[in-house]
Amino acid sequence: MDFPAKERSTREKVHVIACGAIAREILAVSRQQGLGHIDLNCLPAIWHAYPQKIVPGLEKAVAEARQAGFEKIFFAYADCGTGGDIDRLCEREGIARIEGPHCYSFFAGNDAFAAKADDDLFSFFLTDFLARQFEAFVIEPLGLDRHPQLKDMYFGNYRKLVYLSQEEDEVLQEKARGAAEYLSLEYEYRFTGYGDLTQALRSV
Template identity: 60%
Template sequence: MPVEDRLLVIACGAIAREVLAVTKLNRLDHVDLTCLPAIWHVYPAKIAPAMREQIKAAREKGYRRIFIGYAECGTQGQLDKICAEEGVERIEGPHCYAFFTGNERFMAGIDTEFTAFYLTDLITRQFEAFVIEPLKLDKHPELRDMVFGNYTKIVYLAQTDDPALQEKARWAADYLKLDYEYRFTGYGDLEPALQRAALPHQ
């Protein structure tokens, strides 16, 4: 299939596995994937400028169909501004925790969950790199209570049924001295969003 008829998903590296799993599950063989660094989850100001460059580079390669595999993700409206200017769509929602849960369901419960710290498969798998090291909790454990003192629980939003990751999430909750809750979400709104984006070009 010529590149102009393929769909390029420009996604956060934190959901790369999930995007690939959805495309494989749904036999979306005409979908390509490129990612920005997953660690930018911690530095959202970097996302929007890099996204504009990625869209430009994709079009120079011949892609006419582009879908953004990011929610708003703390970009303070900048990502939506770029999407509007470039004529591309992104997955709906404020962040991946919402679209994995299902945006409507997540927003319905947000008023009672403002003291929850969320994990996904990726953040659980790389808890040290995404939480402990950036916050320097390994070197300054006294910061743990300063940073997480207002949280009451860790909620692990699991995309896969992986006992090893469940054990790691429990360990993370113990490390932060928080209660633990497990919720299996699967791919949530990500799957139908990719299915729609990958429909044959009209």
């Protein structure tokens, strides 16, 4: 069967539905690896703070993608605090996702992250995105700008802030150090690169 050019190109592409918090990294990996077949659709990054919104958003995005003619769909999400709901959606829809419990894990490498689980039990993590958007995605959603006394309630059990860096950027490192100081936590820097994200995207 012959398909019109637009429909044919849509059928050949992989529609990646992603958390907006990792959009920059997906585009970087796609450029580095020559993944021109990826069609990227990002959902709001702020859902990072409201995981109950993720699965309904994914369901809507899947329906729209299929209506647009995409046959191959991939979720650039880990479990992301949904308690297995993304996996149940994957099973219902026949869609794969990035392995891992959250982006901190797959950026670090899921095996490496798990191996350090005991050492990191009292660690608060930042990625490049969260270092860049610390105020908008941590301080404001938790109300710390209005009620700074809540810092102890939210972060009193943490001992250190671990910055998992995707790109070596001195400006972001300074922002992350500032975040650690703001939260009264020790600071640790780990360069991870893109971790398991690269292989996940190469495999679709």
